[in-house]
Each structure stands twice: as structure tokens, then as C-alpha cells.
Amino acid sequence: MDHNTELATNIFLCSLNILQILANLIVLLAYFTDSQLMANDNIILLVSLAFIDLFYSSLSIPYLIALFIGWVPNGIDYHYNEHVVLGFGSGPAALMKSGCTITTLIAIDRIWALWAPMKYYSLKKR
Incomplete structure (x- = not known):
């Protein structure tokens, strides 16, 4: 893969991850600040989905940063x-x-x- 394609892919993945985090934070913020939403028992699955998705996307940030800067542990390609x-x-x-x-x-x-x-x-x- 050439450098431009790799850079475009990494930028796309980072922007997608940031968008994913922001969207899930908006869902969680709306749920916890609106008392009508908190009273609705049917929306708890959506909140659980947003929380787990936020957790997964937060865990992938260090890997995306390492991918973006091209870091290799100890300078050795394993x-x-x-x-x-x-x-x-x-x-x-x-x-x-x-x-x-x-x-x-x-x-x-x-x-x-x-x-x-x-x-x-x-x-x-x-």
C-alpha cells in the first residue's frame, strides 16, 4: 500500500472513531439529562448499546494513534x-x-x- 492510501485510510479510521465516540456520548448525555427518557424502560437496550459501543471505540484509540504515526514496538517489525x-x-x-x-x-x-x-x-x- 502506498503512503497516500495508507494516510487516507488512517485519517478515515480516526475520523470514524471520533464520530462514533461523539454520537454515543450524545445518546448517553440525552438519556441521563432527560427525565422522560430515564423513565422509559424500553430505551435501556439502546443506552446499553451506546455504552458498550463507546467502550469499544475508546479502547481502539491507542491502536489507531499507533497506526496513524506508524509506530512499531522497539523499532522491529514483528x-x-x-x-x-x-x-x-x-x-x-x-x-x-x-x-x-x-x-x-x-x-x-x-x-x-x-x-x-x-x-x-x-x-x-x-
């Missing part, structure tokens, strides 16, 4: 053994995938509740 990476990386990768699946299902549930509220609540009451 070449990892694929068996070690697979052994130690498959557990956390499975947890991240399940977390992404759960947050996606929560988001779909909330979109469905907003898109067709009467049908959604009639199916939930059965």
Missing part, C-alpha cells in the same frame, strides 16, 4: 507465528464476535421497535 496467533487470538476474537452479534441484535430490535411500534409491542406482550 513476524508472528500463525499458530501462536490462532491459539491466543481465537478466544478473544470469539468474544468480540459474540459481543458484535449481541449489539447487532439489540440494534435490530430497537430499529424494529421504532419502525413498527404497534406490531412490535403486540408480539412482545404474547
Whole structure:
């Protein structure tokens, strides 16, 4: 990958991460400052989704900064053994995938509740 493409990709990822943090902070700020929203029990899944997404995006900031400046630990470009990476990386990768699946299902549930509220609540009451 040439330098310009790498720079454009890194700028896009950093701006996307900043946008993600700001959007989730707005959702959480709106929830905790508005008493009507806090009284609504149905919005708790959306708040949980915003909190977890804020947590994930906050954890990725140091990695994006390191990616942006091109930092390599100890100045050495590491070449990892694929068996070690697979052994130690498959557990956390499975947890991240399940977390992404759960947050996606929560988001779909909330979109469905907003898109067709009467049908959604009639199916939930059965």
C-alpha cells in the first residue's frame, strides 16, 4: 500500500472513531439529562448499546494513534507465528464476535421497535 492510501485510510479510521465516540456520548448525555427518557424502560437496550459501543471505540484509540504515526514496538517489525496467533487470538476474537452479534441484535430490535411500534409491542406482550 502506498503512503497516500495508507494516510487516507488512517485519517478515515480516526475520523470514524471520533464520530462514533461523539454520537454515543450524545445518546448517553440525552438519556441521563432527560427525565422522560430515564423513565422509559424500553430505551435501556439502546443506552446499553451506546455504552458498550463507546467502550469499544475508546479502547481502539491507542491502536489507531499507533497506526496513524506508524509506530512499531522497539523499532522491529514483528513476524508472528500463525499458530501462536490462532491459539491466543481465537478466544478473544470469539468474544468480540459474540459481543458484535449481541449489539447487532439489540440494534435490530430497537430499529424494529421504532419502525413498527404497534406490531412490535403486540408480539412482545404474547
